Each structure stands twice: as structure tokens, then as C-alpha cells.
Amino acid sequence: MKVAVDQDRCCGAGACVLLAPDVFDQRDDDGVVVLLDGQPPEELHALVGEAAAACPGAAISLGGTA
Amino acid sequence: MPGCGDLAGRDRVSAPGHVLVVGASASGLSTAEALRRKGYQNRLTVLGAEPHLPYDRPPLSKQVLAGLWSPERVQLRQPAALSTLDAEFLLDDPATRLDVAERAVHTASGRVLTADVVVVATGLRPRVLPGQAGLRGVHVLRTLDDALALRSALLSCSRLVVVGDGVLGAEIAATARGMGVAVTLAGPQPAPLAAQLGPLAAGLLGELHAENGVDLRLGAAVTGLTERDGDVTGVCLADGETLPADLVVVALGAAPVTEWLADSGLTLDNGLVCDSRCRAAEGVYGVGDVARWHHETLDTVLRLENRTNAVEQAGVVAGNILGEDRPYTPVPYFWTDQFxxxxxxxxxxxxxxxxxxxxxxxxxxxxxxxxxxxxxxxxxxxxxxxxxxxxxxxxxxxxxxxxxxxx
The missing domain is CATH 3.30.390.30 (FAD/NAD-linked reductase, C-terminal dimerisation domain)
Structure with missing residues (x-):
């Protein structure tokens, strides 16, 4: 699984961080998403999938083999 | 972990054979996606009233209105992602009736779609002012087409009056002001978003609007519109004043789209009334802006009109369709960008x-x-x-x- 974030779409909700804090963080100054791990281990795939679905800015996209 | 597993270990036979989602916006799409994520493999149909594939609404009053984003950017999923969803999208065909016993949905074009589970995700329709219909220069903002029409009007107007001091009205006022338009914001509250933010933060927001040149005319209800030869000329306030305008946006909130359920026998009361599992009847669920459900932790009946609710509730509804039996108990959340x-x-x-x-x-x-x-x-x-x-x-x-x- 490859994870990509579009910082321009991010609204700073932080839903992704609540779900997968090992993969996503937020910048301190404006809350925009920071990708910590673009190729997370398999045990996190389900949570990352939830995070991509939960993102209210549709800012997270997933690619590669799941 | 509940919510993330597939159907392995559960009785696959219990999965419905056909789920029909009525509504192709954020909550409808999210329900369809959550069903697939949770392992649902059977037939899936998404029925949409608008001609567009699922798109996102929060950018409409901001990036799209300002012209920063092209209309294509609000599409929620790229065509490739939608095709892997393996759902049939039937667009531009509003639902007109639901037969609960048969779980049959009738549509404007004459389709009759039957399913084992029907998910009601029909969202909201903007409220309007008396006398608004047919008047030129009066807009609402709910759909992508609304946003593009309003943007076009903003580019040539001389004075915009925004009627409504809630989130949408204040965002439109801020965006229009950012485009250099002369803007008046009218509404009954003492400050914009007073009901949502409380007096302190709403007061700060009012200051921000005033500093940026928005003419705030708050504290008086709007009673109607004035017109000449079919063109809007102003907005009437309860205190007798008329605010001149050649463009008016009415952002007085929105009502759940439930007319099509009127003879269904389902309970309709400011939305489709659902239990704590977001179930309105056996095999009928509500999700998103249209659903009013029992929040067990807060012990109250809630209907949330915000973007995160659409996806969070969709996840719970999808799980409950597949037998999870989970209550929906979110922490309400919204955001707004203004100036x-x-x-x-x-x-x-x-x-x-x-x-x-x-x-x-x-x-x-x-x-x-x-x-x-x-x-x-x-x-x-x-x-x-x-x-x-x-x-x-x-x-x-x-x-x-x-x-x-x-x-």
C-alpha cells in the first residue's frame, strides 16, 4: 500500500491522526496533514483505509497493492 | 477490531443480496465504500438526483465560488476508484417514492428499484424566502451548479446581500468579499454563527468580517425581498429597513429531503427519524444530513449537517447493514474557513x-x-x-x- 496526501485539499480536521497516528500527523502551525509513513506495514492497512475514507477533505489517496 | 474486519467468520448468508443507496453525495458514496471495505460483495446501487458523480460540498462556498478550484476538483473520487467500487450509479433521477414493505424505490424517470436494504441519503434542500421563486438575482447554494451560477453572478454584481448568518452565509460573505464584491450580511443573530460558536467566538468572527469590509446588518430578521420587473432590488428587514441589492444569496438553512418518503409510513420529523443504529425500519437506514437518530451517549435525538458526520455515520450504517449492531455515537465536529x-x-x-x-x-x-x-x-x-x-x-x-x- 502506497499512501499519498494532498496538503492543498487538507482542511486540518485531524481525522486521519485519530485513526492512524503512526502514519499521519498534523503541522503544529496550521494543522495541515503530514505523512509520516508513505508505505505503512500491513497491520495498519485497514486503519489507513478507514482514514482515507474518513478524511473530510478527500485529501488521502491510496495506491499500490493492498 | 469492530468496523474494520471483513465478513470472514460471520455468516455470509446473512449479507443482503442488494443494497440500494438513495443519494450520491458524500454520505451515499461513503456508505457504498464502507460496505465494500467491510467485505460486502453483492449487488450495490447508488441512485443520485443530480447529474454529477459524487462531489464534495464544503469547497463550493469557498474554493469553487472564489474560482480557485475548477469544478472537476470537487469530484470525490476519480473514475478509476469509482469503477473498483463495483457499484451501479444511476444519476439524474430523483427518488419519488419508497414502498417500505417491498423496499421498492420509485424514481422520477419511472424506474422501480427493489432491494433488500435501502439507505436514505437524500440530504438537504435550501430553505427559501417567500416570493423568491422566479425572481432574477436571487440564489441559493447547495449544489455544484448553484455554486457556478452564483460565481458567475458575483463577477458582475454591484451589491450582494447574504441573507443568513450561519456557517454557509458567513462563508459566502467572506468569499465574495475576497473577490472584491460589496457585501452586506443580514441575519437575526447578534453575531455570525452565534448559535454554533457562542458569543465570544461569534463576536470575534463578526469583528473579522467588519475589518474585511463586510457590512454586518445583524439582529433583525429578514422578512422578504423587493423587486422591479422581476429583478431583485433589495432585502426587507423586520425593523422596516430595506437593504439595497442587485444580487441576493439566501442561506437560511436547509430542510431534509424527505418529501419522497411522505407516504412511506416512516417517521418524518425534521429528518428521517432513526434509532440508535440509524435504522428507520427493518431494512431501511438513514445516513448524513437527512437522518435524525438517537445518540445514545448524549441521550438525545440529533441530526448533524456536516461533512464528517456523512462519512462517520456511513461507516456505522454499513456495519449495521452487515450485522454489527453498533450504536452511532460521534463527537460532532465541523470546521469553517473565513478570511x-x-x-x-x-x-x-x-x-x-x-x-x-x-x-x-x-x-x-x-x-x-x-x-x-x-x-x-x-x-x-x-x-x-x-x-x-x-x-x-x-x-x-x-x-x-x-x-x-x-x-
């Missing part, structure tokens, strides 16, 4: 709550406020501090699973 302010609100910061600034300062226009009632935190508001506000979610009394970081 340079990014305001994030977690929980319900009631107007009568006691407010403490716990980080930053209002003078710096960067702070986190907590809202207390009866000794408990009921709301957290971040003003240009989204991360810091989010970190305080766990202080909220509504102790949903999401607060703990697990769906």
Missing part, C-alpha cells in the same frame, strides 16, 4: 456554556477555547489552531470510541 480564520469545533459549544481560553490568545487570533457546562467540557473550539484543538477532543464528555482513536 484568514480556520475555525474547528468539536462537540457542542452551547451558547450558555462557560468559555475558557486554554491555549494561545484571542488577541493573536490563534487560540483554543474549551466550553464547560456543569463542570464538564462540552465543546472545544480551535481558532487557527486545528491540531491543538483536536488534541483536546478527549476532554469532551461525549466519550465516543472515535475520541479514543478507534472507529
Amino acid at each position: 484568514d480564520a480556520k475555525v474547528h469545533v468539536h462537540g457542542i459549544p452551547r451558547a450558555d456554556a462557560e468559555v475558557s481560553i486554554v491555549e494561545g490568545s484571542t488577541a493573536d487570533r490563534r487560540f483554543v477555547a474549551t466550553y464547560h457546562r456543569d463542570g464538564a467540557v462540552v465543546g472545544v473550539l480551535g481558532w487557527n489552531m486545528p491540531k491543538q484543538a483536536r488534541l483536546r477532543r478527549r476532554e469532551l464528555v461525549a466519550n465516543s470510541a472515535l475520541v479514543e482513536g478507534k472507529p
Whole structure:
């Protein structure tokens, strides 16, 4: 699984961080998403999938083999 | 972990043979996606009233209205992602009737679609003013087409009056002002978003609008419109004044789209009334703006009109369709961007709550406020501090699973 974030779409909700804090963080100054791990281990795939679905800015996209 | 597994270990036979989602916006799409994510493999249909594939609404009053984003950018999923969903999208065909016993949905074009489970995700329709219909120069903003029409009108108007001092009205006023349009914001509250933010933050928001040149005419209800030869010329206030305008946006809130359910026998009361599992009847669920459900933790009946609710509720509805039997107990959340302010609100910061600034300062226009009632935190508001506000979610009394970081 490859994870990509579009910082321009991010609204700073932080839903992704609540779900997968090992993969996503937020910048301190404006809350925009920071990708910590673009190729997370398999045990996190389900949570990352939830995070991509939960993102209210549709800012997270997933690619590669799941 | 509940919510993330597939159907392995569960009785696959119990999965419905056909799920029909009525509504192709964020909550409808999210329900379809969550069903697939949770392992649902059978027939899936998404019926949409609009001609467009699923798109996102929050950017409409901001990036799209301002012309910063092309209309294509609001598409929620790329065509490739939609095709892997393996759902049939039937667009431009509003539902007109639901037969609950047969779970049959009738549509405007004459289709009759039957399913084992029907998900009602028909959203909202803007409220309008008496006399608004047919008047030139009067707009609402709900759909992509509305946003593009309003943008076009903003580019050539001389005075916009926004009727409505809630989130949408204030965002439109800020965006229009950013485009250089002369803007008046009218509404009955003492400050914009007073009901959603409480007096302190709403007061700051009012200051921000005034500093940026928005003419705030708050505290008087709007009673109607004036016109000449079919063109709008002004907005009438309850105090007798008329605000001149050649363009008016009516943002007085929106009503759940439930007319098509009128003879269904389902309970309709400011939305489709659902139980704590978001179920309106056997095999019928409600999701998103249209659904009014029993929030078990808060012990109240809620209907939330915000973007995150659409996806969070969709996840629970999809799980319950597949037999999870989970209550939906979210921490309400919304955000709004106006001028340079990014305001994030977690929980319900009631107007009568006691407010403490716990980080930053209002003078710096960067702070986190907590809202207390009866000794408990009921709301957290971040003003240009989204991360810091989010970190305080766990202080909220509504102790949903999401607060703990697990769906």
C-alpha cells in the first residue's frame, strides 16, 4: 500500500491522526496533514483505509497493492 | 477490531443480496465504500438526483465560488476508484417514492428499484424566502451548479446581500468579499454563527468580517425581498429597513429531503427519524444530513449537517447493514474557513456554556477555547489552531470510541 496526501485539499480536521497516528500527523502551525509513513506495514492497512475514507477533505489517496 | 474486519467468520448468508443507496453525495458514496471495505460483495446501487458523480460540498462556498478550484476538483473520487467500487450509479433521477414493505424505490424517470436494504441519503434542500421563486438575482447554494451560477453572478454584481448568518452565509460573505464584491450580511443573530460558536467566538468572527469590509446588518430578521420587473432590488428587514441589492444569496438553512418518503409510513420529523443504529425500519437506514437518530451517549435525538458526520455515520450504517449492531455515537465536529480564520469545533459549544481560553490568545487570533457546562467540557473550539484543538477532543464528555482513536 502506497499512501499519498494532498496538503492543498487538507482542511486540518485531524481525522486521519485519530485513526492512524503512526502514519499521519498534523503541522503544529496550521494543522495541515503530514505523512509520516508513505508505505505503512500491513497491520495498519485497514486503519489507513478507514482514514482515507474518513478524511473530510478527500485529501488521502491510496495506491499500490493492498 | 469492530468496523474494520471483513465478513470472514460471520455468516455470509446473512449479507443482503442488494443494497440500494438513495443519494450520491458524500454520505451515499461513503456508505457504498464502507460496505465494500467491510467485505460486502453483492449487488450495490447508488441512485443520485443530480447529474454529477459524487462531489464534495464544503469547497463550493469557498474554493469553487472564489474560482480557485475548477469544478472537476470537487469530484470525490476519480473514475478509476469509482469503477473498483463495483457499484451501479444511476444519476439524474430523483427518488419519488419508497414502498417500505417491498423496499421498492420509485424514481422520477419511472424506474422501480427493489432491494433488500435501502439507505436514505437524500440530504438537504435550501430553505427559501417567500416570493423568491422566479425572481432574477436571487440564489441559493447547495449544489455544484448553484455554486457556478452564483460565481458567475458575483463577477458582475454591484451589491450582494447574504441573507443568513450561519456557517454557509458567513462563508459566502467572506468569499465574495475576497473577490472584491460589496457585501452586506443580514441575519437575526447578534453575531455570525452565534448559535454554533457562542458569543465570544461569534463576536470575534463578526469583528473579522467588519475589518474585511463586510457590512454586518445583524439582529433583525429578514422578512422578504423587493423587486422591479422581476429583478431583485433589495432585502426587507423586520425593523422596516430595506437593504439595497442587485444580487441576493439566501442561506437560511436547509430542510431534509424527505418529501419522497411522505407516504412511506416512516417517521418524518425534521429528518428521517432513526434509532440508535440509524435504522428507520427493518431494512431501511438513514445516513448524513437527512437522518435524525438517537445518540445514545448524549441521550438525545440529533441530526448533524456536516461533512464528517456523512462519512462517520456511513461507516456505522454499513456495519449495521452487515450485522454489527453498533450504536452511532460521534463527537460532532465541523470546521469553517473565513478570511484568514480556520475555525474547528468539536462537540457542542452551547451558547450558555462557560468559555475558557486554554491555549494561545484571542488577541493573536490563534487560540483554543474549551466550553464547560456543569463542570464538564462540552465543546472545544480551535481558532487557527486545528491540531491543538483536536488534541483536546478527549476532554469532551461525549466519550465516543472515535475520541479514543478507534472507529
